[in-house]
Amino acid sequence: MSPEAGGAPAGGDGSIAVAAIDLGATSGRVMLGIVHPGAPARLELHEARRFPNVLGEREGHLSWDVDALWEHIRAGLVAAGELARQMDLEGISSIGIDSWAVDYALVGPDGTRIGEVIAYRDARTDGVADSVARTVPRERQFALTGIAQQPFNTLYQLAADDRLAGLPEGSHLLMVPDLVAFLLTGQRCTEITNASSTGMLEAAAPVWSPELLAAARVPERTAPDAAASGNAGGSGAAGIDPSVLAPLVAPGEQIGTVLPDLAAELGIGEVPVIAAASHDTASAVVAVPAPEDGPVAYISSGTWSLIGLELSAPITTEAAREAGFTSERGVDGTFRFLKNVAGMWLVSESIRQWEEDGAHVELDGLLAAAAAVPGGQFRIDPTDPQFLAPGRMADRVAAAAEVLSGDQEFPRTPAQLVRCILESLAQTYRDELHAACRLARQPLPERLHVVGGGSRNALLNQLTADALGIEMIAGPMEATALGNVAVQARALGAIADVPGAMRAAVRASVTLETFAPTLP
Known part of the structure; x- marks a missing residue:
């Protein structure tokens, strides 16, 4: 059987198991990745749980049902832990998350989500890119970020987001995979491969662009106590306050560990949550063999x-x-x-x-x-x-x-x-x-x-x-999940931290097919 589809169960050879939470715009899954030691290491994938991801109209916007996703993710982690133990492993050693890009949650200082996670397909950004371009021309935006100016970029979503005007101090914007990491660990961060898709991160160095944050002129405050609250969201004149943006982390960094009560509930232990390449395409490119x-x-x-x-x-x-x-x-x-x-x-x-x-x-x-x-x-x-x-x-x-x-x-x-x-x-x-x-x-x-x-x-x-x-x-077909697993494995020391080691592990783990040109 192909390692992608699930090969022989792991034995007592020093193999470890990790959980890859892989969220797409139509469905998600939790995959169990088994990492067998060696030079190169060998990877295999087993599906622990697959679930739908459904758009719906909520609070007047086309939004994601992230509460349902969270329930499915929790059930998937339970299943992954049980599957690992069935393979004579002690359980999962870490968790990584990847998802689609540009969409975000707003989380208050007490950890409560503020409103819905509005989808990139929502009509609220209609015409917003043109409005931002009147402040920072498109040519200048691209020179700063190198990011193609899609109408649904996070920069434009924020410029259309009237919730920012009433955010309490200490609130943060979290991209979708960062929201899942926060729910698992209580830690707030922004992983850089997803951050780069926002249209706000500079290309020259991984820092937020003050010029573009200022250009996203959010609606004026409407909350009665906004002036007294030290509102982190900014105003029509101020743009986006940088304090709304959580600290940046790179793939392979540990975000935190699973919260004790949640770890006990899921039966997986207080394992580390490692920043994968959280943009799903970034994870897929890691697995290009x-x-x-x-x-x-x-x-x-x-x-x-x-x-x-x-x-x-x-x-x-x-x-x-x-x-x-x-x-x-x-x-x-x-x-x-x-x-x-x-x-x-x-x-x-x-x-x-x-x-x-x-x-x-x-x-x-x-x-x-x-x-x-x-x-x-x-x-x-x-x-x-x-x-x-x-x-x-x-x-x-x-x-x-x-x-x-x-x-x-x-x-x-x-x-x-x-x-x-x-x-x-x-x-x-x-x-x-x-x-x-x-x-x-x-x-x-x-x-x-x-x-x-x-x-x-x-x-x-x-x-x-x-x-x-x-x-x-x-090949591989399951590139996104394999890339997620490979980044975790390297962070845990199961894949050598040397150039090319992750791709060597992928090549050792999958069967590839070559198509040679047949025309002169």
């Missing part, structure tokens, strides 16, 4: 695809901004120079339309049928904003398809349409990797690694290899 030599090029592939390079310094040029690239902080001082482009969203939404119309569609069969369709007939631009919203995706793709060859006016069968989507994605990956290399002044690498759920799509992998003319290395 690249060799030590040469540049690291990757696609973190799923509903969306994040394609780029791992660099030692950010790129904050105007050319990078205009091309839509971003420089997010990674582990060990690295930067993820990447662009977010369309992924399997186009296929999954098309399948949803066909099923709503009464068809029964299985993805594996659909991909096999698409592989048999002659290529080069149709093309779309998968980055076109018309494809962002859900609903009747197959119809929209067919209507937008440009005819390259043949006598049909548009893709008429599901197989033709999926072939069109995948060929278009492969061409987009080619264009964006070439753009990344050009902006980074690097040659095209010899190989491109694809990790995440999309790594299982053999047809897309082959089409991408053909489009780029370089090897595609597919």
Whole structure:
């Protein structure tokens, strides 16, 4: 059995177990990671608990049900501890957390959450980016942070957040994984890979930008006692007070230990909570199984695809901004120079339309049928904003398809349409990797690694290899959880603290598939 799916139970060889809390925008899970000693170490994953993550309307905003998530996380940690003991281990040795980016909670001085965790899809940020840009132009924002200016960036969410005007002194903003760490340990911090996604952290050094904090001019105070409270939230003239932002920590640092009463309730002991690369993409890039030599090029592939390079310094040029690239902080001082482009969203939404119309569609069969369709007939631009919203995706793709060859006016069968989507994605990956290399002044690498759920799509992998003319290395599928586990393992001393050791452990733990280009 593949180590990703859960290999042989750990024995008495010095193996340890850690818990990886991995939260996505549609579902979450608690994974048990077993770390076997060795040079390199070997990792295996076992799912302890999987649970939904559901958006809903709360207090007038589209928000996350973090209370339900917390209950699921607690149950998952109980299950992880029990699973570890079933494998003849004493229990879990540490906990790490990763999640999606940009969203946050506000926590009062007494530890009570103030309001809901409002989702990045909420409409409150409509037009806010333009408002902030009137104070700090977009070019200046990018030069300071290197972060692409998405309308849902935390900076813009805060500028639209009327709760800041009434925050009591001692309140803090905590990103989603930092909120979970606080609930586990009582310690308040901000892990830097997620902090960099906010649009407020400087690229030159991991510090908050006073210029951008001041530009997020929050609404005027409305609470009757705000003036007397020494309000930490600031006002329309003051922007965001830096005291709202919790201290920064780096991946691998210990945040704290599980609170005694909670540890007793969960049966896991007062184990350390270690800062993983809490931005889920940062964790996924940790698990890119690249060799030590040469540049690291990757696609973190799923509903969306994040394609780029791992660099030692950010790129904050105007050319990078205009091309839509971003420089997010990674582990060990690295930067993820990447662009977010369309992924399997186009296929999954098309399948949803066909099923709503009464068809029964299985993805594996659909991909096999698409592989048999002659290529080069149709093309779309998968980055076109018309494809962002859900609903009747197959119809929209067919209507937008440009005819390259043949006598049909548009893709008429599901197989033709999926072939069109995948060929278009492969061409987009080619264009964006070439753009990344050009902006980074690097040659095209010899190989491109694809990790995440999309790594299982053999047809897309082959089409991408053909489009780029370089090897595609597919796997691991569970990159986010493996990266989370690897950072914890290194912090505990189970993986050597030397360059390349975490990736060597990943390479020793998973089976990879290579797709060589077949076209001249």
